[in-house]
Amino acid sequence: MVKARKNIKKKRSVSRKKNSHWLAFFKSERLHFLLGVIIAFTGIFIFLSMISFLFTGAADQSKVLNRSFVELVNDKNLQVENWTGVGGAFIAERLINGGFGIFSILIPFFIAYIGLRLMKVSNFSFFNVLFFTALGLIGGSIASAFVLGKLFPDSHINWGGSHGVRIEQLLESSIGWPGVILVILLFIIVFRVLIRKNSVQEIRQTLVNDKPKSDEAEEGTPDEPEINKVAEETEPETEQKPSFLKRLFRRKRRSDEDDEEERENEQESGATDNVTMQNRESLSTDKNDFEVVVPKDEEPVIGTPAQVFTAFRPDTEVVDEGRIEILEDYDPRKDLSAFRFPTTDLLKTYHTGNREVNMQEQNENKDKIIHTLRNYGIEITSIKATVGPTVTLYEIVPQAGVRISRIRNLEDDIALSLSALGIRIIAPMPGKGTIGIEVPNKDPQIVSMHSVISSKKFQECTYDLPVALGKTITNEVFIFDLTKMPHLLVAGATGQGKSVGLNAIITSLLYKKHPAEMKLVLIDPKMVEFNIYSIIERHYLAKLPDEEKAIITDVTKVTQTLNSLTKEMDDRYELLMRAHVRTIKEYNEKFVKRRLNPNNGHRYMPYIVVVIDEFGDLIMTAGKEIEMPIARIAQKARAVGIHMVIATQRPTTNIITGTIKANFPARMAFRVTSQIDSRTILDMNGANQLTGRGDLLFSQGNNLIRIQCAFVDTPEIDEIARYIGSQRGYETAYALPEVLTDEGDKPGAVDLNERDTLFEEAARLIVIHQQGSTSLIQRKFSIGYNRAGRLMDQLEAAGIVGPAQGSKPRDVYISDEYSLEKLLDSLR
Numbered sequence: 089m090v091k092a093r094k095n096i097k098k099k100r101s102v103s104r105k106k107n108s109h110w111l112a113f114f115k116s117e118r119l120h121f122l123l124g125v126i127i128a129f130t131g132i133f134i135f136l137s138m139i140s141f142l143f144t145g146a147a148d149q150s151k152v153l154n155r156s157f158v159e160l161v162n163d164k165n166l167q168v169e170n171w172t173g174v175g176g177a178f179i180a181e182r183l184i185n186g187g188f189g190i191f192s193i194l195i196p197f198f199i200a201y202i203g204l205r206l207m208k209v210s211n212f213s214f215f216n217v218l219f220f221t222a223l224g225l226i227g228g229s230i231a232s233a234f235v236l237g238k239l240f241p242d243s244h245i246n247w248g249g250s251h252g253v254r255i256e257q258l259l260e261s262s263i264g265w266p267g268v269i270l271v272i273l274l275f276i277i278v279f280r281v282l283i284r285k286n287s288v289q290e291i292r293q294t295l296v297n298d299k300p301k302s303d304e305a306e307e308g309t310p311d312e313p314e315i316n317k318v319a320e321e322t323e324p325e326t327e328q329k330p331s332f333l334k335r336l337f338r339r340k341r342r343s344d345e346d347d348e349e350e351r352e353n354e355q356e357s358g359a360t361d362n363v364t365m366q367n368r369e370s371l372s373t374d375k376n377d378f379e380v381v382v383p384k385d386e387e388p389v390i391g392t393p394a395q396v397f398t399a400f401r402p403d404t405e406v407v408d409e410g411r412i413e414i415l416e417d418y419d420p421r422k423d424l425s426a427f428r429f430p431t432t433d434l435l436k437t438y439h440t441g442n443r444e445v446n447m448q449e450q451n452e453n454k455d456k457i458i459h460t461l462r463n464y465g466i467e468i469t470s471i472k473a474t475v476g477p478t479v480t481l482y483e484i485v486p487q488a489g490v491r492i493s494r495i496r497n498l499e500d501d502i503a504l505s506l507s508a509l510g511i512r513i514i515a516p517m518p519g520k521g522t523i524g525i526e527v528p529n530k531d532p533q534i535v536s537m538h539s540v541i542s543s544k545k546f547q548e549c550t551y552d553l554p555v556a557l558g559k560t561i562t563n564e565v566f567i568f569d570l571t572k573m574p575h576l577l578v579a580g581a582t583g584q585g586k587s588v589g590l591n592a593i594i595t596s597l598l599y600k601k602h603p604a605e606m607k608l609v610l611i612d613p614k615m616v617e618f619n620i621y622s623i624i625e626r627h628y629l630a631k632l633p634d635e636e637k638a639i640i641t642d643v644t645k646v647t648q649t650l651n652s653l654t655k656e657m658d659d660r661y662e663l664l665m666r667a668h669v670r671t672i673k674e675y676n677e678k679f680v681k682r683r684l685n686p687n688n689g690h691r692y693m694p695y696i697v698v699v700i701d702e703f704g705d706l707i708m709t710a711g712k713e714i715e716m717p718i719a720r721i722a723q724k725a726r727a728v729g730i731h732m733v734i735a736t737q738r739p740t741t742n743i744i745t746g747t748i749k750a751n752f753p754a755r756m757a758f759r760v761t762s763q764i765d766s767r768t769i770l771d772m773n774g775a776n777q778l779t780g781r782g783d784l785l786f787s788q789g790n791n792l793i794r795i796q797c798a799f800v801d802t803p804e805i806d807e808i809a810r811y812i813g814s815q816r817g818y819e820t821a822y823a824l825p826e827v828l829t830d831e832g833d834k835p836g837a838v839d840l841n842e843r844d845t846l847f848e849e850a851a852r853l854i855v856i857h858q859q860g861s862t863s864l865i866q867r868k869f870s871i872g873y874n875r876a877g878r879l880m881d882q883l884e885a886a887g888i889v890g891p892a893q894g895s896k897p898r899d900v901y902i903s904d905e906y907s908l909e910k911l912l913d914s915l916r
């Protein structure tokens with residue numbers, strides 16, 4: 089019994105083993121390969137039969153027509169002319185005349201493709217090939233029936249095949265011959281647009297310029313002579329994407345075994361005669377997998393920002409003092425409703441037209457990268473180049489099993505072999521599964537401020553404080569919202585583009601923000617950088633009351649200004665708290681909706697952007713006095729709309745201290761001289777490998793992006809400043825709150841003998857309204873904040889109002905006009 093069971097088990101396991109053998113055989117690569125060969129040969133056979141049909145079809149037609157294949161084969165006396173015998177004559181006749189006409193030639197190609205795919209020598213998408221074959225068969229047969237059928241009606245070839253003729257007749261009877269032409273054109277356009285990435289632009293260009301553009305190179309077949317291939321490589325357009333057929337026959341990179349076979353194929357194709365094995369490998373790898381992408385420049389918006397931005401809401405009625413009359417929303421721009429934003433033509437365009445790509449340079453670099461890696465035993469499976477304005481990014485995919493750290497360690501060797509500065513290796517590229525090698529272009533392009541400001545992306549951007557910094561490596565305009573940073577630390581060795589970068593930030597803001605919505609505090613210990621902006625003082629600048637110049641150059645004034653900014657921050661927080669909101673945005677929205685009473689101290693709050701150049705200098709001279717307010721502002725000011733951009737030449741740890749660093753998550757690093765500096769600013773290497781002249785790394789948290797900073801020159805800024813400065817501005821610069829210091833600012837220090845001419849009227853106003861509000865005085869007498877503030881101090885010194893209480897109105901000590909007149913008499 090037991091023995092019988094054992095026997096059954098044994099039999100079962102034997103049959104299982106046999107089954108698994110069969111299964112393995114059906115799944116085996118060898119079977120697939122052989123099947124592929126058979127199918128590919130079938131395709132070739134059909135192709136030959138069709139070619140032969142073109143010449144011998146006339147003689148064979150009567151013999152094969154209306155007879156089945158079996159009949160034909162059994163007819164011993166039948167003699168056909170077709171090179172591929174009765175079978176070929178039959179198939180060709182059915183496919184061409186009975187099918188899709190001469191476009192049936194696509195069918196053997198499709199069959200051969202299936203064979204190649206099974207053999208794993210083509211990795212082109214099956215559905216793409218099927219789709220394009222079907223499209224070609226349908227469209228081509230209709231077109232040939234219409235054109236060739238009419239031109240050569242007596243031929244033995246049914247040009248459009250039964251399919252083409254029938255559809256063409258149907259179309260012609262229903263939409264006429266012009267309709268048929270349009271349908272054919274439609275097919276051609278659909279085919280072209282689907283098959284080529286850039287065809288939409290090319291068709292547009294053809295329609296606009298009517299410049300004939302040679303497309304021959306694009307349609308190159310694998311049989312083209314080598315010389316044409318070389319020509320293709322030097323033609324940037326053609327390199328952007330390999331042709332359909334090329335990709336169709338592209339080899340699939342597989343296991344080592346397959347690779348070996350592929351190399352042999354390549355050798356046989358004779359593409360690279362007379363080169364060493366090593367070279368041949370590299371070239372073969374490159375030929376198939378080197379894709380050069382030249383991202384297009386972004387579309388500029390037609391029309392200037394002035395046209396885009398100066399649509400204002402209708403005027404609102406003035407609100408009476410003491411009560412809110414809700415009529416229409418408050419318009420912060422109303423005071424300068426005629427203000428016109430600078431136009432883009434004030435900026436220079438540093439280049440016109442499309443960028444030329446030096447394909448020779450690209451190919452050389454690619455070859456050098458491949459060779460260098462190979463010298464260290466690293467093979468790659470593909471390489472792709474993206475050409476940016478100043479840097480080209482080569483993305484490589486190493487063969488399985490290669491350690492990323494090995495490539496990372498070769499940074500210097502690759503730099504040496506390319507004899508270029510500024511090589512950076514990004515291993516791995518975040519989210520891409522490739523390794524990036526950034527190589528500076530020999531002929532870097534200037535990214536003009538004009539190109540970024542006029543880009544659609546910037547023009548249509550709705551950020552609160554939009555900054556168009558430049559262009560990324562993929563030629564995209566890089567824009568960020570300063571309110572989201574919320575502060576920015578800029579570093580870079582001398583002459584690497586910091587000042588240009590700061591000017592690019594300021595210029596972007598000037599192009600997008602109305603003077604009512606944004607104020608700048610410019611701190612410039614070098615005294616020369618920001619002087620150019622002094623002309624826009626009454627529009628955009630903020631300064632301490634009684635200060636003559638709005639551009640702050642003196643270290644003691646810097647401390648005062650920063651303290652004043654912290655006071656402004658506290659005042660704003662107080663207002664936010666009283667308005668029961670959390671951010672400046674919510675606050676301003678509420679104010680605009682007139683849900684906050686200006687008589688209670690509420691006011692529209694513009695964003696304040698503090699730009700400090702040479703922050704290092706300030707820290708060296710004033711130390712903690714500067715660091716403390718900066719740290720306070722950096723920690724807290726985000727919600728109340730105060731944002732800082734600080735720049736330093738010396739990114740050392742005694743300047744960029746832990747406190748500063750912790751509060752400036754967004755960093756912008758131009759080229760620095762050492763790795764240590766790079767680590768201080770970015771917490772990683774990289775900034776020491778930049779090329780200078782506006783080449784920068786932008787980091788926000790873990791994200792590091794290489795950007796070519798937009799270039800804006802002094803004459804351009806001068807033009808913009810003059811354009812703004814020549815327009816009507818506010819009476820004074822935006823006044824920052826006064827900060828009480830030990831001397832001078834106490835009420836006792838106010839000299840009542842030198843009272844303001846408006847003193848008595850202001851006193852009456854305050855007593856009548858019983859409201860010690862500086863903004864009330866400001867509005868009633870249409871005077872600036874400074875003068876109103878001074879008046880208030882004098883009223884305090886005269887005992888009419890109490891001391892300042894943050895942003896709350898002061899207490900009024902005199903309750904009626906009679907008492908006030910008595911007091912005023914005593915002062916006269």
Ligand SMILES: Nc1ncnc2c1ncn2[C@@H]1O[C@H](COP(=O)(O)OP(=O)(O)OP(=O)(O)O)[C@@H](O)[C@H]1O
Nearest residue numbers: 581582583584585586587588737781782797798799
């Ligand atoms: N984005 C840019 N594109 C092209 N060239 C630039 C760019 N930025 C700077 N340059 C070139 O570099 C020069 C120096 O730039 P910049 O004055 O901004 O340097 P810096 O870092 O501010 O130097 P310093 O700290 O000494 O003031 C410019 O005059 C200009 O020629």
